[in-house]
Amino acid sequence: MSKYLIIGGVAGGATVAARLRRLDEQAEIIMFERGAHISYANCGLPYYIGDVIKDREKLLLQTPESFKARLNVEVRVFNEVVKIDRENKAVVVRNVETGEEYTESYDKLVLSPGAEPIKPPISGIKDPSIFTLRNVVDTDKVKAYCNDHQPKRAVVVGAGFIGLEMAENLHHLGMKVSIVEMAKQVMAPLDYEMAAVVHQHLKTKQVEFFLKDGVTSFKREGGVLNVTLQSGRQIETDLVILSIGVKPENKLAREAGLELAPNGGIIANEYLLSNDENIYVLGDAMAFPHPITGKLSNIYLAGPANKQGRIVADNIVSGNTRKYKGAIATAIAKVFDITVASTGIPEKTLKNEMMPYTANIIHGASHAGYYPDALPYTLKILFHPENGKLYGAQMIGYEGVDKRIDLIATVLKQGGSIYDLQDIEHAYAPPFSSAKDPVNQAGFAAENIVSGKLKIVSWDEIHNFHSENIVLLDVRTAAENELGHIEGSVNIPVDDLRGRLDELPKDKKIIVYCGVGLRGYIACRILTQSGFSEVYNLSGGYKTYEHSIC
Amino acid sequence: MSKYLIIGGVAGGATVAARLRRLDEQAEIIMFERGAHISYANCGLPYYIGDVIKDREKLLLQTPESFKARLNVEVRVFNEVVKIDRENKAVVVRNVETGEEYTESYDKLVLSPGAEPIKPPISGIKDPSIFTLRNVVDTDKVKAYCNDHQPKRAVVVGAGFIGLEMAENLHHLGMKVSIVEMAKQVMAPLDYEMAAVVHQHLKTKQVEFFLKDGVTSFKREGGVLNVTLQSGRQIETDLVILSIGVKPENKLAREAGLELAPNGGIIANEYLLSNDENIYVLGDAMAFPHPITGKLSNIYLAGPANKQGRIVADNIVSGNTRKYKGAIATAIAKVFDITVASTGIPEKTLKNEMMPYTANIIHGASHAGYYPDALPYTLKILFHPENGKLYGAQMIGYEGVDKRIDLIATVLKQGGSIYDLQDIEHAYAPPFSSAKDPVNQAGFAAENIVSGKLKIVSWDEIHNFHSENIVLLDVRTAAENELGHIEGSVNIPVDDLRGRLDELPKDKKIIVYCGVGLRGYIACRILTQSGFSEVYNLSGGYKTYEHSIC
């Protein structure tokens, strides 16, 4: 009979335990969790705080008792593993409630300790109105604080996916929410012009946000907490949520001499083994080569942790037969009324890594425009400029954003290209899509660029071009042009273009733009095939330009 | 300057024309349409009848004028091509309004004539209250009839995707709808037990349906139309929609000696060329080898027609460089409150073709159960019993059915397997999915079968097993068991099973079932590893069984 120990009882750990039992009815399986709960819905915590999830019980997917009854797994909550003795294949465990320590031996050990919220040593950070959010106990604290103090104002520090979910939920409770973020944008996995769409949306919700600014101190004055920013700005608040990121829980691993990545993640090989053949590692704490960049990365997401769990259990029982392929960080968040999603790597990473790439942005509608309630989306994809291999995608919109990002992630992860996007055979009826799905359109538009049929410029390149030798051509209607246009552009609607070619100089660069890029593309094709040699289309059209420059 | 002629001005034809122009600004492009409109939204017609789409203009995506202005394509509506003269590379065109005929020569000809509704020679079928639905003119007629006669009752003959959309829309207008269908189920691309879910749903909407029954005659008596069925049943009605299927428009092609498939489709090769190197063919009229069965098939769907259009244009301009990969008939329909979708081939086809396969059904929720409004889905997948290669999938549920069927279709079309389903890295946050998406779960559950960890039986096999040597074991709770169970089963809840193994005989076959299959699976694993050798799980659990047997 084999004996398996598991450290950490949530997304990664609990999944390993469950699958292990299904594979091996006879094994002894013990799962250690230093906290009060196992198998809780981390991802639901913000929504419980926001009263969207009303029933606390719902957060607890399993209890030690249910785990025992269903799966015959011994769960020890309030039991922290404090040492791994690799030589003797044993761990030292401390009962958190009694302080007692004991030893437990293993045949195989599984590490899924997760990652902990970063709490920088800012003056005043210990104030009782400042919270981080990782588990149910943290959540109970925020909830109790809200009930007891009825905060009217909240500051969310850090505008990642979780920060924005918290902003939404606190807003939902009626608080005036301010977001403070060091970067020039919210949601780091997005590129700037995509984040700009989120910025616009936050404004419509009266959520205040301060970008390129960080907290330098917290100070309590009377009933009020004063948050001072680097810029000197002061925000008075009643509640602070710190969500500036997490770091891998690697203390045990480090002390046991397991190999760590530069960022602190515990390195796993393709079987999810650490450098000790009896210790598997998974989840937030694990560093694994990123499928696109090849760099050791941690992926702080529940989907990968759950999937890794099954692989780890299989490898334990059947002796390392199953390979993990890595995760490309496909992520999504509902941010008030919009949905924001991304997969793969953004343009900024491609730039940093000096990888050759092309980025293109399209806009369209969630389903056939003639069927009611079609809503706009913006989709950016990144691909190799020659072979069209996909690097990443970002999408913002309403219904169906999840669908499209999942489709692109699926293609991307299989090493696919823009041509595979074209081939996606989606299910089409008017309530669900268009005859050409947005993912197809992204593939078509990208191919036109890769094959040289269309040259594009991006919203931030347009200003570099401001010179005598450029014509900025707005091919929208006169009415659209009047509502707003790029400084210095001339207006010839695409439908008039063939008849008015002589108004344009053949010796100048022409930068064409329309609303979203489609009419601009058609205009570019007309011009390119009519003797104009240097013709560019503004990627994402005026819509992206307008969002991004303000 | 090349001259391209296109026959048919809607999904396939108009797309070819548009892309041709973008590729070749100088070519002469003429598009012939015998009807009154081009580029209309066929798929929106039922919804316009149902007043869901209120504005008729919205159905017309382009007009001859807009096509001319934007794309410089000459569109000739009311112009029917009546003959193809392959030898002289010319067509004979009849002006439908004047009756005049003229000839037009081509360098390349494109055939996208579509398919026409089947109207069997049933007595009384010419009654003015009986309609088929293909184009805007047909739709106008139904609409006018409804306005003039205010029908209270409608009969829909044929329960395919379009038939059910029509049923929903007529019901939406307040009519009492009856559906008549020759097969034993609605929606042919589904297998019976999946269609059974639709049957249940139709009942909740007070939609009457008569299966395994066909119309033998229509007879007008006074203001009422009497519909007589094979069974002898009579239905009185005010309006009939015939939607029993379509057949390829192949008259022109046949007379021109183009090669036809047994079902009448015009055969295309991988470049979408007919057997004449100057004639391309696409859309509903085209027969192409099915990617899974290899058999020549027509796919009556707008997505493929649109995508083929782009390929045809590319091949015309750049000389047959782009290959079409075929379509696997990924389709979807909203049927009242539920969404029904399918891709690939169903179990019945696999049976007919005598291909080795395994079918498995799972049930789950559209997103994390702890987040509000998670709704149930049922997902059936079909795969090779040994290598797990996917053949098809069918899914019914509410939100997110489109997403999952698209994901499975994408994997399937790339020749993928159940293992690829497991690897799908979906975007997860509570409003959108679960940490393991349904597509992952389908892959996991299938792998357990392929790898021999679990044996399954289907709802319709269970009765074959009724014998002395079988134990039917319900592992749900006693309370669930009391609400309904399979005749003759014993009840041991899964959580008690380990302690009550001695109540079960080791020399008999044990068929386990639970609500949806998951607890049954766990029970099977316990039993199999505790000395019981012949243990089976009921695929889809009691839920599928209950839906299917009634």
Ligand SMILES: Cc1cc2nc3c(=O)[nH]c(=O)nc-3n(C[C@H](O)[C@H](O)[C@H](O)COP(=O)(O)OP(=O)(O)OC[C@H]3O[C@@H](n4cnc5c(N)ncnc54)[C@H](O)[C@@H]3O)c2cc1C
């Ligand atoms: C508020 C919030 C919202 C989130 N939303 C999403 C989302 O929408 N989508 C998404 O994909 N991901 C989301 N995540 C991330 C997701 O929850 C994590 O990626 C996932 O839980 C990681 O699983 P894990 O097993 O590695 O770690 P965890 O689930 O954190 O579990 C680790 C457990 O190990 C325990 N532990 C650590 N060290 C020891 C020790 N020495 N002894 C005993 N026990 C120990 C810890 O107490 C902890 O309970 C969210 C996370 C949070 C906090």
Ligand SMILES: Cc1cc2nc3c(=O)[nH]c(=O)nc-3n(C[C@H](O)[C@H](O)[C@H](O)COP(=O)(O)OP(=O)(O)OC[C@H]3O[C@@H](n4cnc5c(N)ncnc54)[C@H](O)[C@@H]3O)c2cc1C
């Ligand atoms: C009511 C309805 C609902 C539908 N819903 C969906 C759906 O939800 N999803 C989906 O994917 N598909 C749906 N479809 C199917 C989809 O519309 C077709 O697959 C698609 O339109 C096929 O395109 P096509 O170009 O081959 O033919 P069509 O779009 O039918 O166009 C063919 C045109 O050619 C013209 N023509 C034929 N012969 C000649 C000739 N000799 N000379 C000149 N003109 C000629 C015809 O008049 C016709 O207008 C639906 C169809 C209908 C009728």
Ligand SMILES: CC(C)(COP(=O)(O)OP(=O)(O)OC[C@H]1O[C@@H](n2cnc3c(N)ncnc32)[C@H](O)[C@@H]1OP(=O)(O)O)[C@@H](O)C(=O)NCCC(=O)NCCS
């Ligand atoms: C609750 C928890 C222990 C469940 O783990 P699990 O049992 O592996 O996962 P599920 O309940 O999804 O069940 C999956 C299993 O059911 C099987 N299954 C699913 N539906 C099935 C069906 N209808 N019929 C048969 N089997 C089915 C799958 O094949 C899989 O089994 P396998 O891995 O042995 O192949 C674990 O997911 C957990 O702790 N989650 C909470 C923490 C967390 O994930 N947090 C982050 C997200 S908020």
Ligand SMILES: CC(C)(COP(=O)(O)OP(=O)(O)OC[C@H]1O[C@@H](n2cnc3c(N)ncnc32)[C@H](O)[C@@H]1OP(=O)(O)O)[C@@H](O)C(=O)NCCC(=O)NCCS
């Ligand atoms: C209306 C119709 C003529 C349009 O054909 P189309 O111009 O090929 O299709 P779209 O309007 O979707 O445009 C697609 C083109 O725009 C490009 N595009 C899309 N969004 C873009 C953007 N934001 N920037 C640049 N280009 C973009 C695509 O690359 C593609 O061009 P390409 O094929 O040259 O690569 C044709 O679809 C039609 O007649 N439809 C109605 C009939 C029908 O389909 N019925 C069944 C469904 S109801």
